[in-house]
Amino acid sequence: MTSGLSDSIRSGDLIVVYIDRRRKWIVKVGEREAIESDKGLIRLNNIENLRYGEAIRTSLNIEARILRPLIIDYIERGLERITQIIYPKDIGMIIFLLGISSGSNVLEIGVGSGATTIVLAHIVKPFGHVFGYDIREDSLEIAMRNLRRIGLDKYVTLKLGDARQGVDEKDLDAAIVDIPDPWNVLDTLYSALKPSAPVVFFLPTVNQLEKLYNALYNHKGFIDIRCFETMLREYQLSLEAIRPSTYMVGHTGFIMFARKILK
Numbered sequence: 001m002t003s004g005l006s007d008s009i010r011s012g013d014l015i016v017v018y019i020d021r022r023r024k025w026i027v028k029v030g031e032r033e034a035i036e037s038d039k040g041l042i043r044l045n046n047i048e049n050l051r052y053g054e055a056i057r058t059s060l061n062i063e064a065r066i067l068r069p070l071i072i073d074y075i076e077r078g079l080e081r082i083t084q085i086i087y088p089k090d091i092g093m094i095i096f097l098l099g100i101s102s103g104s105n106v107l108e109i110g111v112g113s114g115a116t117t118i119v120l121a122h123i124v125k126p127f128g129h130v131f132g133y134d135i136r137e138d139s140l141e142i143a144m145r146n147l148r149r150i151g152l153d154k155y156v157t158l159k160l161g162d163a164r165q166g167v168d169e170k171d172l173d174a175a176i177v178d179i180p181d182p183w184n185v186l187d188t189l190y191s192a193l194k195p196s197a198p199v200v201f202f203l204p205t206v207n208q209l210e211k212l213y214n215a216l217y218n219h220k221g222f223i224d225i226r227c228f229e230t231m232l233r234e235y236q237l238s239l240e241a242i243r244p245s246t247y248m249v250g251h252t253g254f255i256m257f258a259r260k261i262l263k
């Protein structure tokens with residue numbers, strides 16, 4: 001079975017130039033002549049029509065490979081950032097909890113730099129849509145630039161607005177909330193979601209968690225309230241010593257889940 005993606009690199013493609021874990025760049029073909037690195041200059045002027053996976057050489061004769069970007073490459077290397085973003089270790093769990101797939105319509109409250117929006121759009125395309133709200137115009141501009149660069153903007157509508165005052169949409173399949181005071185958007189969520197639809201909140205502190213749990217508990221419009229924290233330990237890979245990395249990310253945030261019921 002083929003995916004319909006071309007094996008050859010074309011002008012305008014976003015590509016990953018990979019030497020090793022630390023030396024990895026996302027560039028648009030035709031946008032840059034070369035990448036400077038401590039492993040030498042990587043010339044990009046003759047890469048059109050090479051096949052993904054092929055090697056090129058730096059000026060110091062080090063091998064670099066051209067790869068097709070995955071969504072995780074965009075999140076880790078390809079984003080303009082204005083806010084803290086939700087990291088891949090959390091977003092994987094969040095997507096699973098939201099239960100979304102191609103065709104789902106999703107509400108996002110707190111778009112920030114658009115990292116989460118990108119993942120949501122990637123999942124719901126081509127038949128679904130993401131409706132994102134933020135109170136900061138500069139956030140929405142950066143998020144839209146990030147989405148356009150990857151070609152996901154057509155699956156997203158971004159709106160400037162305070163979600164505490166409500167949102168325009170109704171009958172949505174799922175919602176994600178990443179703002180400092182999510183307990184203030186419970187009525188907004190209740191009127192925007194389909195009955196039984198899930199909502200996921202992302203919160204950095206225990207204080208926020210407690211406040212949100214109290215608010216959800218007392219609202220009576222949501223059940224199946226659950227809370228998670230994800231921990232991801234990467235392994236250090238070398239032929240004679242494969243072992244957990246010495247350092248790991250200690251804390252990002254808590255994931256709170258609930259589902260709307262009819263009152």
Ligand SMILES: C[S@@+](CC[C@H](N)C(=O)[O-])C[C@H]1O[C@@H](n2cnc3c(N)ncnc32)[C@H](O)[C@@H]1O
Nearest residue numbers: 085086110112113114115116134135162163178
């Ligand atoms: C931490 S950022 C979101 C990051 C985003 N989840 C990502 O992965 O890139 C939080 C955003 O929520 C926005 N925000 C805060 N309160 C809001 C509200 N009441 N309505 C809409 N957006 C809000 C802020 O302007 C900020 O851009």
